[in-house]
Structure formats: C-alpha cells, structure tokens
Amino acid sequence: MSVLVYVEAWDGPYPKSALEAVYYAGKTAALLNTEAVAVSVGNAPDDAAASLGEYGAAKVLQAGGERLRSFDSRAYTKIAAAAAEKSGATLIIFPNNYTCKAVAPRLSARLKAGLITGVISLPEMNGGKLSVKRTAYSGKAFACCTVNTPQAVLALQPNAITPEKQDKKAVVEKLEMQFEEKDFSVTVKETKKASGKVPLTEASVIVSGGRGMKGPENWKMLEEMASALGAALACSKPVADMGWRPHEEHVGQTGITVRPNLYIAVGISGAIQHLAGVNGSKCMVVINKDPEAPFFKAADYGIVGDAFEVVPKLTEAFRKMR
Amino acid sequence: MKILVCIARTPDTTTKVAFKDDRKTLAGDNIQYIINPLDEFALTRALEIKEAAGGQVTVIHAGPADSEPVIRKALAIGADEAVRIDTPADDSYDVAAQIANYARQENFDMILAGRETIDFNGSQVGGMIAEMLSIPFISGVSRLEVNGQEAMMDREIEGGKEIVSVKLPFTASVQEGIAVPRIPNMRGIMSARTKPLKVVAPAGAEKLTGTERFELPPARSACRMVDASRPEELAELLNKEAKVI
Numbered sequence: 001m002s003v004l005v006y007v008e009a010w011d012g013p014y015p016k017s018a019l020e021a022v023y024y025a026g027k028t029a030a031l032l033n034t035e036a037v038a039v040s041v042g043n044a045p046d047d048a049a050a051s052l053g054e055y056g057a058a059k060v061l062q063a064g065g066e067r068l069r070s071f072d073s074r075a076y077t078k079i080a081a082a083a084a085e086k087s088g089a090t091l092i093i094f095p096n097n098y099t100c101k102a103v104a105p106r107l108s109a110r111l112k113a114g115l116i117t118g119v120i121s122l123p124e125m126n127g128g129k130l131s132v133k134r135t136a137y138s139g140k141a142f143a144c145c146t147v148n149t150p151q152a153v154l155a156l157q158p159n160a161i162t163p164e165k166q167d168k169k170a171v172v173e174k175l176e177m178q179f180e181e182k183d184f185s186v187t188v189k190e191t192k193k194a195s196g197k198v199p200l201t202e203a204s205v206i207v208s209g210g211r212g213m214k215g216p217e218n219w220k221m222l223e224e225m226a227s228a229l230g231a232a233l234a235c236s237k238p239v240a241d242m243g244w245r246p247h248e249e250h251v252g253q254t255g256i257t258v259r260p261n262l263y264i265a266v267g268i269s270g271a272i273q274h275l276a277g278v279n280g281s282k283c284m285v286v287i288n289k290d291p292e293a294p295f296f297k298a299a300d301y302g303i304v305g306d307a308f309e310v311v312p313k314l315t316e317a318f319r320k321m322r
Numbered sequence: 323m324k325i326l327v328c329i330a331r332t333p334d335t336t337t338k339v340a341f342k343d344d345r346k347t348l349a350g351d352n353i354q355y356i357i358n359p360l361d362e363f364a365l366t367r368a369l370e371i372k373e374a375a376g377g378q379v380t381v382i383h384a385g386p387a388d389s390e391p392v393i394r395k396a397l398a399i400g401a402d403e404a405v406r407i408d409t410p411a412d413d414s415y416d417v418a419a420q421i422a423n424y425a426r427q428e429n430f431d432m433i434l435a436g437r438e439t440i441d442f443n444g445s446q447v448g449g450m451i452a453e454m455l456s457i458p459f460i461s462g463v464s465r466l467e468v469n470g471q472e473a474m475m476d477r478e479i480e481g482g483k484e485i486v487s488v489k490l491p492f493t494a495s496v497q498e499g500i501a502v503p504r505i506p507n508m509r510g511i512m513s514a515r516t517k518p519l520k521v522v523a524p525a526g527a528e529k530l531t532g533t534e535r536f537e538l539p540p541a542r543s544a545c546r547m548v549d550a551s552r553p554e555e556l557a558e559l560l561n562k563e564a565k566v567i
Contacts, residue, residue, distance in 0.1 A: 015480070071479065073449065073459045098479050101437070101495070102461040105449025109418065114530035115450075118443055136536065138440050140339040144534045185458045186488045189474070193482035205567065229567060240498070247464060247499040248478065253335055253440050254359045254498055262566040273335045276440070279539065283564045285556065286545070296545050301559060305550025317557035318567065 003029040003036045004089035005057065006080055008099060009044040010069065017095035017202050019055050021156050023163035025093045026056015027122055032091070037061065039083035039175060041068060041076065046172045053170030055163050061086065061175040067184065073102040075183040080107050083175055089151070091123075091130070096155040097201065104155050114147035117155040138253045138276035157280075158202045159259045200249065203232035205262045208251065208278075210236035212267020212288060212307060216244035221311045222266060228318040234258065236268045252277040266307050270295025287311065323377030323468070325368040326425055327401065328435035328447065330358040330411065331385055331392045335440065345535035355392055359503075360436025362399075366501035368434055369400045371468055377431075378402045382424060384409055384417040390519065398506035398514035405520045413529035418450030423525050425455060432473065433493040437462060448495035458492040464499035 005025035007018035014022075025036040035058040040049050042064060049060040063079045080103060084092055092107065094100040096117055108115035116134055120142065123132040130152050136143040200206065207226040209219060219233075226233050233249055240250035251258050253273040259280035266287045268274060275298055278284065286299040287307050296302045303310055334354040342349045357365070368379045381401040383393050386408065393404045407420045425433060433452075438445040445461070452459030462478035474487050475494065506514070548556040560567045 071484075073452070073461070077453070098462050098477075101445045102449055102459055105414070105418075105446045106453040106459060108415065108446070108530070109450040109453035112415075112528075112530065115414065115446055116531060117445055131534065133537075136441065136443060137339045138443060140539070141341075142537045142539065144537065146532045146534060147530065148532065149530050186460060186486050188484050188486050190485040191479070191482065192484070193479075199481045247497075248483075250498060257443070262560065262564070276335075283560070283566045285560070296547075298542065299545045300542060300564065301548060301556055302545045303548050303550050303553065303556060310550055310553050314553040314557060317554040320554075321557060321561060321567070 001032075001034045002087045002089050003032065003034060003091045003093065004084050004087050005036055005038045005093040006041070006100070006103070007038050007052070007095070008041045009048065010042040013048065014044065014052070015202060017097055017158045019163050020158065020161050021093050021095040022052050022055040022057050024122070024156050024161050028091060028093070029056070031122065032125070035059070037083070037087040037089070038170065039063060039080060041079060049172045050169045053168040054165040056166075057170040059087075059171045059173065061173055063175045063177055067179070070184065070186070070188045071099065071102075072184045072186045073106055074185065075179055076103045077106040077110060078179065078183055079175065079177060081110055082177060084111065086175065091151070092153045094153070094155045096157050100155050104153050108153045111151055111153075112149060113151035113153050114149045115153040115155070116145050116147065119154045119156045120160040123154070135257070135280065139257050139259075139279040140276055157259060159204065159261070198230070198232040200232045200234055200251065200256055200258055203258070203260050205229045205231035206234050206258055206260045207231045207264045207266070208234035208236070208268060209239060209245070209266050210268030211238050213239070218308070219245070221308070221315070225264070225311055225315040225318065228315050228322070236274050265295060266311060268295060269293045270298060323372060323375045324428070324430045325372060325377065325379045326428070326430040326433045327361065327365045327368045327379060327381045328421055328433065328451070329361040329365065329381050329383050329393070329396055330436075330439045331355050331383065331389045332358045332439050332441045335359065340538070341536050345537070346533065357392055357396055358436050358439045360438060360440070360497060362436070362503045363498060363500050364434040364436050364496045365396055365399060365401060366503050367466055367496065369504075370501060371466070375468060380405060382407070382421055384411045384420050386410060393519060394514045395506065397517045397519070398510040399504055400510060401517070403518040403520070405522055407522050407524055409524035409527060412533065413531050414444050414446035415450060415530040416527055418447045418454060419528065420524050421447070422451050422454035424522060425451070431490045433491075435493075435495050437495045437497045445495070448493055452493035455493070458488050459494070460486060460488060460492065461495040463494045463496045466494065466496070466500060
C-alpha cells in the first residue's frame with residue numbers, strides 16, 4: 001500500500017507543479033498511514049531526485065533513457081502502471097499538466113481505477129470510499145466527487161496547494177522497464193519550446209490583454225510589465241481569434257483555466273466566458289477605461305483609466321519594488 | 323476515411339452557474355444546451371478532412387433522449403450519421419467504455435473529441451477510449467493533417483508545442499486553433515432531420531466515480547478602486563495588503 005506520485009524533469013529542475021504533487025502525495029500518505037513513492041520520468045540526477053524527500057517522498061523510482069524524450073502516452077502509461085504495481089499503490093497522484101492529460105486517463109482505464117481531475121484539496125476517506133473536491137464549470141463551481149474503486153487516480157490542479165519542505169531525503173532506485181515497439185507509435189518531428197517562459201497554468205502572476213489594447217503592436221508594454229513581475233502573458237478570446245496573440249495565451253472557458261495568485265487584466269471587459277477561465281485567481285486586478293466594464297464587479301482591485309498611461313507607470317512601480 | 327467524433331452536451335456558455343437545493347442540478351428554468359464547444363472544433367476539423375479525402379463522419383453521444391436536439395445540430399453542421407448511447411453521462415469511464423464498445427465494431431480511422439467539456443472539465447474520456455481500444459492517443463491537438471495512412475499534428479506540451487506524426491488509427495483530443503466552427507446552413511438544417519440517428523442501449527454500466535454535490539466559490543468582497551493618477555498605490559496594495567507580489 002502506498003501513494004504513488006508521477007513527476008517529470010528533463011534537463012532542469014522539477015517544475016513547481018511536480019513539487020506540489022509530491023507534497024500532496026506526502027500529506028495524503030500520512031492521512032492513510034502509508035508512504036509516498038515518486039516515479040520520476042526524465043533525466044533528473046539522483047541527488048535532485050533524492051531531494052523530493054524534502055517534499056514528502058520516501059522513495060523515488062527513476063525511469064529514464066533518451067527514448068523517453070519522445071513522449072508517447074502508451075510508453076509513459078506503462079511506466080506509471082509498473083511503478084504503481086511495484087509500490088503497491090492504492091492512490092496515484094499526477095500534476096494536472098499536458099502529460100497528465102494523456103497518461104492519467106489511460107492509466108485509469110488500464111487499472112480500472114476511478115480518475116478525478118482538477119483536484120483542489122486533500123482527499124477524505126469516508127467509510128473506505130475516497131472523496132475529494134475538484135474544480136468544475138470552468139472554475140465557477142467546485143464538485144465534491146467520490147471514487148468507487150479500491151484504486152484511485154487524482155490529477156492535482158497547479159497552485160492548489162503550497163508545499164512546505166522538511167529536512168529529509170528520499171531513497172532513489174531505478175525502475176527497469178521493458179518496452180515493445182507499439183509503446184512508441186507517436187514520432188516527434190519537431191519540438192518548439194519557449195525556453196524560460198513560465199507555463200500559463202503554473203504561473204503565480206499573469207498579465208493579460210484584451211481588445212482594449214487596440215492592436216498587437218501595443219503588447220510591448222504588457223511584456224514589460226510581465227517581465228517586471230516575472231509573470232506569464234495571457235489574452236482574451238477575441239484577441240486570439242483575431243490573431244493578435246497565439247491561441248496558447250487564450251484564457252477562458254474554451255481556452256485555458258488558470259489559478260494564479262495575481263491576475264492583471266488590461267483592456268478586457270470581463271465577459272462570462274473569460275471570467276470562467278480566471279475565477280480561480282487569488283487576486284484579480286482590472287485596468288480598463290470603461291467604468292461600466294463587468295470585470296470590475298469580479299475584481300479585487302481596479303483602476304479606471306487609459307491603459308497606455310497607467311500600465312507603464314504601474315510597471316515602473318513594480319520595478320522599484322524588486 | 324471513417325471518422326468518429328465524440329460530442330458532449332453542455333449548458334451554453336452564458337449560463338449562470340447556480341444550483342437547486344439538491345446541490346446537483348443547475349438552477350434556472352430555461353437552460354439552453356449546446357454541443358460542447360471543444361467537441362465542435364473536433365467535428366469541424368473532421369468534416370474538413372472528410373471533404374478533402376472522402377469518407378464519413380459519425381458523431382456519438384452518451385446521454386438521454388433530451389440530448390437529441392444537440393445531436394441533430396451536429397448533423398446539421400454536416401455529420402453524416404449519429405449514434406446516441408442511451409445512458410446518463412455521469413462517469414467518464416462509463417462513457418468511454420460505451421463509446422469504445424461501439425467503436426470496436428466499426429473500424430474508425432480516427433476518433434476525435436474536444437480536450438474537455440466546459441462544465442465538467444474532465445479531460446478524461448478521449449484517453450480512456452484510446453486505452454480501451456489499444457490505439458495511440460495524442461492530446462492537446464491544435465492542428466491536424468491527414469495524408470493516406472499517416473496523420474501529422476501539432477500538440478501542446480509543457481511550455482511549447484510539438485509536431486508529431488502517427489499512423490492511423492488513433493484517438494486525439496483537440497483544442498482551439500484546430501478549426502473555425504461553422505454555422506449550419508439551411509440545407510444542413512433540413513437534412514439533419516432525415517439523417518440517421520441510431521439509439522443504442524448501454525452495455526454493462528460500470529461507474530468508477532460519482533459526483534455528490536456542487537458548491538459555489540466564496541463570494542469576493544467589493545472591488546477596491548485606485549485612482550489612475552496613482553498606480554504606485556496599487557503596487558503598494560498588492561504587496562502589503564493582498565501579498566501577491
């Protein structure tokens with residue numbers, strides 16, 4: 001019996017979402033009187049893997065190899081299933097990222113283990129049945145869900161839990177894997193990674209622009225504000241549809257749902273579909289020249305004014321604070 | 323080219339999210355239902371591929387009889403036929419199993435679905451179907467081209483994109499950018515009435531999860547306005563009061 005947590009690190013440190021998931025697994029393991037085991041895919045050096053002990057992992061199973069750089073949901077699901085079997089896991093935790101979206105459902109079907117995604121709090125056991133809170137209606141509500149099976153898979157929303165470190169190291173072991181040809185049926189032709197950019201779903205601070213920005217050529221001031229805050233950039237749907245910004249920046253009901261500590265919306269009116277994607281933000285700031293913009297009703301702080309005047313001054317103030 | 327598109331029914335994007343006393347049903351007397359917008363992207367791309375390469379597009383939906391207007395809309399947009407599995411869609415594993423069960427008999431070249439529904443936000447069914455059928459699964463697809471027995475896709479990964487290729491058959495979950503949805507024309511709407519909509523009984527329901535109830539997030543306090551001439555005050559508040567920077 002154990003809690004297994006899936007993490008990944010290639011050529012760099014474990015991302016924030018991975019540490020959150022390990023911490024969540026550790027806390028849950030404590031609730032269930034068992035231990036947390038991490039399965040780490042990638043090429044994290046052994047001492048980095050051992051440091052996952054600081055977040056609550058008792059043991060780390062390392063699965064690496066250059067072949068795995070090419071992500072295939074079947075190969076990765078095999079790894080997660082092997083690790084689950086090796087550690088006797090009754091609960092498997094994933095950070096709710098892109099890898100998870102391809103692997104967790106496969107794993108759930110393979111193990112016939114109920115899957116709950118978008119988890120935002122620690123689980124409870126009620127008479128042997130696991131129940132947990134998750135985000136629903138694109139962030140406008142929470143759903144309390146239960147799992148009917150003895151094994152469960154949970155996908156944790158980024159920024160739902162704040163990890164705390166302890167002075168402990170994990171034992172690191174290699175996970176030996178045997179793959180078949182069909183486990184690698186997706187060929188990666190090209191990888192385009194925006195290096196140094198914080199993924200939107202994991203960003204603590206987001207600066208977002210809408211139609212009020214008047215055109216793509218005006219985005220530089222938002223880039224500068226984002227840079228001053230170490231923030232990720234986002235945008236509203238009309239701006240993505242018009243091609244001013246890439247679709248990957250679109251936050252909203254049919255785009256990405258984000259849960260940063262701070263969301264700064266510039267020139268966005270605040271339609272319901274946009275609010276759906278950003279409602280989970282801890283703090284929302286709205287800068288808009290229209291005092292009737294619906295976004296002000298949802299915001300925590302607001303400035304009614306000309307963005308082209310306010311934003312550069314605000315950026316200056318942020319810079320001075322660093 | 324035989325394409326299966328999985329469509330879910332969701333409340334329309336402007337529906338106010340509030341619940342009745344049972345804390346499970348959406349409150350409101352006249353909720354409008356639509357095809358889940360991300361599934362509509364999948365349907366549109368499927369139709370574009372079919373129009374270029376020839377073939378057939380089938381839409382499949384797990385749901386009760388009152389889903390039929392939404393299924394007819396998919397036919398109006400251009401799907402050739404529809405299948406409704408007569409079961410409530412309240413567990414992803416069950417929905418996936420029912421769809422996989424149907425797909426197993428039919429030999430589809432590709433199965434497409436939206437990345438998630440705008441009400442449940444599961445991101446589960448597509449991947450489960452792929453596992454049940456033992457075929458590749460690619461998620462976060464924003465571009466899809468098919469050339470004979472091979473497909474090329476743009477898929478989203480942490481902090482970027484990848485161009486990948488895979489041989490047919492496969493399952494993919496798609497997102498915005500893959501296609502621009504179409505408005506059904508008069509001819510589409512008229513033909514939707516007579517296109518086949520087959521109702522299939524579910525085979526052995528196994529629900530692995532359940533939803534007990536919904537809760538609303540705590541109400542936010544009123545917005546604190548800061549004067550446009552003093553943005554440094556806002557920076558100060560964010561630092562000292564909100565403690566977010």
